[in-house]
Amino acid sequence: MACAIVPLDEQQVTEPSVVGKDRTLPALHPDRKEERCFVPYKPPPEDGSPAQVEEFLEHAKFITEDLEWLLALPHDKFWCQVVFDETLQKCLDSYLRHASRGLDPAGLPCSPAVAEAQRHIHRAVFMTFLRMATHKESKENFLTPSVFGEIIYENFLFDIPKILDLCVLFGKGNTQLLHKMIENIFTQQPGYYSDLDEAVPSVLQVFDTILDKCGLQCEGAAMEPMKLSANGRPTAMTMSQQDLLDLVLYLCDSTTTIHAFLDIYPPACSTFQSHNFLSRLVSFYESAVPDIEKAVRKRNFTDKSLKEDLWKRMCHSCKRMVEVAHLLLQHSCLQPILEGGDNIQTFAEELLQHFTSFLPEKRFLSDYDEQFPIADDISLLQQALPLIDETRTSYLLQGVQSAWDSVGRRRPRGHTQTHGRPAAQGGAAGGRASPLGLRESGEGWETPRGAEASQYMPHKGNNGAAGSLGAGELESLLSSIRELLPDLGEGFLLACLQEYDYSSELVINNILEDRLAPGLDQLDRAMPRAPKEELPPVLSERSNVFDDDEFDVFHRDKVDMSRIWKGRRKGESAQEVLGDKQHIDAQRDRYRAYENVVDEVMVEPGAVYTLDGDYDDEYDDTYDVNQVGANDLDGDSLLSRRPFTLPLVLRTGNKAQFELEEEEEEDTRPMENQNPNHAPRDQFCQDPALLRERAEARRAAFHQKKGFRPEPAGSVVGKPKGQGQTQETLQDRRKKEASKGRGANHNRRNMADRKRNKGMIPS
Numbered sequence: 001m002a003c004a005i006v007p008l009d010e011q012q013v014t015e016p017s018v019v020g021k022d023r024t025l026p027a028l029h030p031d032r033k034e035e036r037c038f039v040p041y042k043p044p045p046e047d048g049s050p051a052q053v054e055e056f057l058e059h060a061k062f063i064t065e066d067l068e069w070l071l072a073l074p075h076d077k078f079w080c081q082v083v084f085d086e087t088l089q090k091c092l093d094s095y096l097r098h099a100s101r102g103l104d105p106a107g108l109p110c111s112p113a114v115a116e117a118q119r120h121i122h123r124a125v126f127m128t129f130l131r132m133a134t135h136k137e138s139k140e141n142f143l144t145p146s147v148f149g150e151i152i153y154e155n156f157l158f159d160i161p162k163i164l165d166l167c168v169l170f171g172k173g174n175t176q177l178l179h180k181m182i183e184n185i186f187t188q189q190p191g192y193y194s195d196l197d198e199a200v201p202s203v204l205q206v207f208d209t210i211l212d213k214c215g216l217q218c219e220g221a222a223m224e225p226m227k228l229s230a231n232g233r234p235t236a237m238t239m240s241q242q243d244l245l246d247l248v249l250y251l252c253d254s255t256t257t258i259h260a261f262l263d264i265y266p267p268a269c270s271t272f273q274s275h276n277f278l279s280r281l282v283s284f285y286e287s288a289v290p291d292i293e294k295a296v297r298k299r300n301f302t303d304k305s306l307k308e309d310l311w312k313r314m315c316h317s318c319k320r321m322v323e324v325a326h327l328l329l330q331h332s333c334l335q336p337i338l339e340g341g342d343n344i345q346t347f348a349e350e351l352l353q354h355f356t357s358f359l360p361e362k363r364f365l366s367d368y369d370e371q372f373p374i375a376d377d378i379s380l381l382q383q384a385l386p387l388i389d390e391t392r393t394s395y396l397l398q399g400v401q402s403a404w405d406s407v408g409r410r411r412p413r414g415h416t417q418t419h420g421r422p423a424a425q426g427g428a429a430g431g432r433a434s435p436l437g438l439r440e441s442g443e444g445w446e447t448p449r450g451a452e453a454s455q456y457m458p459h460k461g462n463n464g465a466a467g468s469l470g471a472g473e474l475e476s477l478l479s480s481i482r483e484l485l486p487d488l489g490e491g492f493l494l495a496c497l498q499e500y501d502y503s504s505e506l507v508i509n510n511i512l513e514d515r516l517a518p519g520l521d522q523l524d525r526a527m528p529r530a531p532k533e534e535l536p537p538v539l540s541e542r543s544n545v546f547d548d549d550e551f552d553v554f555h556r557d558k559v560d561m562s563r564i565w566k567g568r569r570k571g572e573s574a575q576e577v578l579g580d581k582q583h584i585d586a587q588r589d590r591y592r593a594y595e596n597v598v599d600e601v602m603v604e605p606g607a608v609y610t611l612d613g614d615y616d617d618e619y620d621d622t623y624d625v626n627q628v629g630a631n632d633l634d635g636d637s638l639l640s641r642r643p644f645t646l647p648l649v650l651r652t653g654n655k656a657q658f659e660l661e662e663e664e665e666e667d668t669r670p671m672e673n674q675n676p677n678h679a680p681r682d683q684f685c686q687d688p689a690l691l692r693e694r695a696e697a698r699r700a701a702f703h704q705k706k707g708f709r710p711e712p713a714g715s716v717v718g719k720p721k722g723q724g725q726t727q728e729t730l731q732d733r734r735k736k737e738a739s740k741g742r743g744a745n746h747n748r749r750n751m752a753d754r755k756r757n758k759g760m761i762p763s
Contacts, residue, residue: 001529005139005140007142007143007144007147008027008028008075008076008079008141008142008143009027009028009075009143009144009147009151010144011026011027012024012025012026012027013025013026013027013032015031015032021150021532024424027076027080028076028079028080028083028151029080030080031085032076032077032080033080033081033084033085033311034073034077034081034085036069036085036087037087038063038066038067038085038087038088038090038091039062039063039066039087039089039091040091040094041091041094041095041098041099041121042056042059042098043098043099043100044110044114044118044317048110048111053111053113053114056114056117057113057114057117060117060118060120060121063091063095063121063124064117064120064121064124066091066761067091067121067124067125067127067128068124070082070088070128071124071127071128071131072120074141075141076141078131079143079151080158082132083151083155083157085595089156091158092125092128092129093162095121095125096125096162096165096166096169097165098476099122099125099169100118101169101256101541102170102172102251102256103252103253103256103313103316122169122170126170126174129166129170129181130181130294132152132157132158133152133158133181133182133184133185134184135148135184135188137639145188146188148188148189149185149188149189149190149191151191152185152188152189153189153191153192155608158185158192159195160192160195160196160199161199163182163192163260163261164257164260165257165262166178166181166182166336167182167257167260167261167263167264168256168257168260168261168274171260171263171264175263175264178264178265179264179265180680182264182265183265183267186267187263193271196268196271197271197274197275200271200272200274200275200277201275201663203254203258203272203277204277204280206250206254206286207280207281207284208249210247210251210284210288211284211287211288213234213236213239213243213247214235214236214247214288214292215234215235215236216287218303235291235295236291236292236294236295237291237295237298237299239295241299241301244292244295244296244299245306245310247292248292248296248310248313248314248317249313251288251292251313251314251317252313252314252316252317255316255317255320255321255324256316256317256320258318258320258324259321259323259324259327262324262327262328263323263327266276266327266330266331267331268571269327269328269330269331269332270331270332272328273328273332275695277328278325278328278329278354281324281325281359282325282358282361282364283361284321285318285321285322285363285364286360286361286362286363286364287365288320289317289318289363290363291312292314293314296310296314297311297480297483297484298483302678304485304486304487304519308482308484308512311484311508311512312512315509318367319371322364322367322368322371322372323371325364325368326368326371326372329351330351331348333347333348333350333351333354334347334351334377334380337351337380337381337384337431338380338384344384344385345385348381348384348385348388350380351377352392352393352396355374355377355378355396356399359396359399359403362402362403362407363403364401365399365403366400366403366404366407366409369400369403369404369411370411374396374397374400375397375400378393378396378407379399406478431560471726474497474502477497477502477504478490478493478494478497481493481504481507481508484508485508485511486523487526488511488525489494489524489525489527489528489529490525490528490529491527491528491529491530492520492523492524492525492526492527493507494529495520495523495527496510496511496516496520499517499519499520538598542554550563550701551564594721715729716729716732716733716736717729718733
C-alpha cells in the first residue's frame with residue numbers, strides 16, 4: 001500500500017541530537033538551516049583598476065558558488081535555508097538594488113571576465129527567485145498553497161518593490177516565466193493586491209516629485225495657493241547640471257519599471273486605473289516633458305555625449321509613458337470589447353471618454369496617435385458596435401488632427417487608414433516606434449528603414465516642404481539641431497534635412513545612432529553652409545539729388561579731401577571762421593533772384609486764347625455782359641499790401657541808408673497806421689530798455705496820483721568790511737532789523753497771538 005504524499009509544511013523529520021538521542025522536528029525548522037554566510041552583491045568597479053577588478057571577480061565567484069549550492073539543495077533544505085537564513089535575503093536584496101538596468105549610465109567598458117561573472121550572477125539570482133515563487137516542484141515536493149502564500153508574505157520573501165525590480169531586471173527574454181511567477185504569487189497570497197493598491201499612490205508621488213523639482217504644480221494642488229517661497233524654487237532650466245541628470249535618470253528608471261510590470265502582469269492595470277492613474281500620467285506628460293526636453297536642448301553641456309545620452313533617455317521615457325497609457329486602455333477597455341460579453345457598451349463608452357479627455361493634451365495625443373493610431377481603435381469600435389455615435393467619433397478624429405496641427409507636425413501616411421491596423425500590427429513584431437521614430441530592438445535603439453520608415457517619417461508638409469518652408473522656419477530647424485549637435489556644419493545639416501523631408505527629429509536620431517543614408521555618410525560633417533547669391537548692386541538703380549556732385553563717393557573714385565574736415569580747420573582761428581560770410585553771400589544772391597518779377601503777357605481785351613495759344617474766333621460771348629471778377633483785387637494789389645522786405649542779414653550798405661529807407665516807408669503808410677505807440681509790423685520785439693522806461697513812467701504817474709512819497713534810497717550795503725561804515729548806513733541797518741518782521745512770514749507768531757487774544761476778550 002502506497003504511503004500518502006504529505007506537503008512539506010506537514011512533514012516531520014527525525015534527526016540525531018548532540019547528546020546522542022534522536023529528535024523529531026518539523027521539516028521547516030530553524031535548526032535544519034545550514035550555517036553558510038552569503039555575501040552581499042557589489043557592482044563592478046567604475047575605474048576598472050586591476051586590483052578592484054580582481055576583487056570583484058573573487059566576490060562574484062563567492063556569490064555564484066553559494067547560489068548554485070542553494071539551488072542544488074533538496075526541497076526541504078532549500079526552504080529551510082530561504083526562510084531562516086537572513087544573509088541569503090540580504091544577498092538577493094543587494095542584487096536587486098545595485099544590479100545595472102539596461103538604461104543605466106554606461107561607465108568604462110568592462111572586461112570579458114567581468115561580463116561573464118555578471119551573467120553567472122544574473123542567472124543564479126533569477127533561478128533562485130523562480131524556485132522561491134514555486135510552491136510545487138513535483139508530486140512529492142510541494143507546499144500547501146495557503147501555507148506557501150503565508151510563508152512568502154510573512155517572511156517578506158516577495159513584496160511589491162521586489163516584484164517591480166524583478167520585472168525590470170529579468171523581463172527581457174523571460175516574460176512568460178515572470179508572468180507565471182507573479183501570477184502564482186498573487187494567486188496564492190491575495191494580500192499582495194492590497195499591497196499593490198497601497199503602492200500606487202507612492203508611484204503617483206514620483207510624478208508629483210518631478211513636477212515639484214521642475215517648479216510646476218501637480219494636478220491635485222491646482223486649487224491650493226502657492227507658497228511665497230515657491231517663486232524661488234529652481235526649474236528645469238535653472239537647476240544645476242547634476243540635478244537635471246538625476247531628474248532624467250529618475251524619470252527614465254520610474255517609467256521603465258512601471259511599463260515592465262504592467263506589460264508582464266496586465267491584471268495589475270485595473271488596480272492602477274482605480275487610482276485614476278491614466279489621467280495623472282497624461283497630465284504629467286503634458287506638463288513636465290516639454291520643460292525637461294527644453295532644458296536638455298538649451299543647456300550647454302561640457303560633455304557632448306552626456307547631452308546625447310540625456311536626450312535618448314527622454315525619448316525612451318516618453319515612449320514608455322505612451323505605452324503605459326496604451327496598456328491601461330488595452331486591458332481595461334479594448335480587451336473586454338474584443339472578448340465580447342454583456343458590457344461591451346460600457347467599455348466602449350469608457351474608451352471614448354478616455355479619448356475625449358486626451359483632446360486638451362495636444363502633445364500627448366499626437367505622440368500616442370503616432371504609436372497607436374486612434375483611428376484604428378475607433379474603427380474597431382465601429383465594427384464591434386455598429387450603432388456607435390458617428391458625430392462623436394468624427395469629433396474625436398478631428399481633435400486628433402487638430403493636435404497634430406497644433407504641435408507643428410504631420411501625421412504619418414500609415415495613420416490615415418482607418419480600416420484594420422496596418423501601421424500598428426506592422427510594427428508589433430519588432431517593437432513600437434518611439435515618438436521620435438526610434439525603434440527598440442534587442443540590442444538597443446534602431447531607426448526604421450525603407451517602407452517601414454515611411455510610416456514614421458514626417459513627409460513634406462510636416463515641418464514645411466522645401467518649396468513652402470520659410471527662411472525663419474528653416475533657421476529654427478537648424479538652430480534646434482545645432483543646440484544638440486553644435487559641432488556639425490550648417491551645410492551638412494541642410495543636406496540631412498533635405499534627405500529626411502525637413503524632419504528635425506529624424507535627423508537628430510539618425511545622427512546620434514550613426515544610421516545616416518549612404519550619401520550623407522560621405523559628406524563632411526563640418527561642411528559649412530553655401531554662400532548666398534549676391535543681389536544686384538543697389539547703387540546701379542539708386543537715384544538721389546546729390547548724384548554726381550563733388551562729394552558723391554558712389555560715382556567718383558577721387559574726392560577732394562582738402563574740402564572735408566571735422567570741426568575747425570587746422571591753422572584757422574575762431575575770428576576767421578566767424579568772419580567767413582561766403583554762405584551769407586550765396587543766400588543773398590538767391591534772395592535777390594526772388595525780387596525779379598516775371599513780366600505778364602499782354603493780351604488784347606476781349607480776346608480768347610486756347611491752351612495752345614491760338615485765337616478762338618467761335619467763342620460764345622453770351623454772358624460777357626456780366627462782369628465776373630471785375631471787383632476783385634488784381635495780382636499786383638497783393639504785393640501792395642506788404643512789400644517784399646530783404647532780411648537784415650542779407651542787406652549790404654551802411655546803417656544810415658537803411659534807416660532812411662525805413663523812414664520813407666513809414667511816411668508812405670496811411671495815417672491810421674502811423675501810431676507812435678504801435679511797433680512797426682516787421683519788428684519782431686520792442687527794445688527792452690524802452691519797455692522798462694515806459695513801465696517806470698507809468699509807475700511814477702500812479703504814485704503821484706495817489707500821493708505816495710518815494711522812500712529815500714537806503715544805504716544798507718555800505719562799504720566793504722574793515723573800512724568802517726557811515727552813520728546813515730548804521731541807521732538804515734537798525735531800521736531794517738526793527739521792521740523786517742512787519743510783513744511776509746516773519747510776524748506769523750505775533751499775528752497768531754493777536755488773533756487769539758481778540759477771541760478771548762469778552763464782547
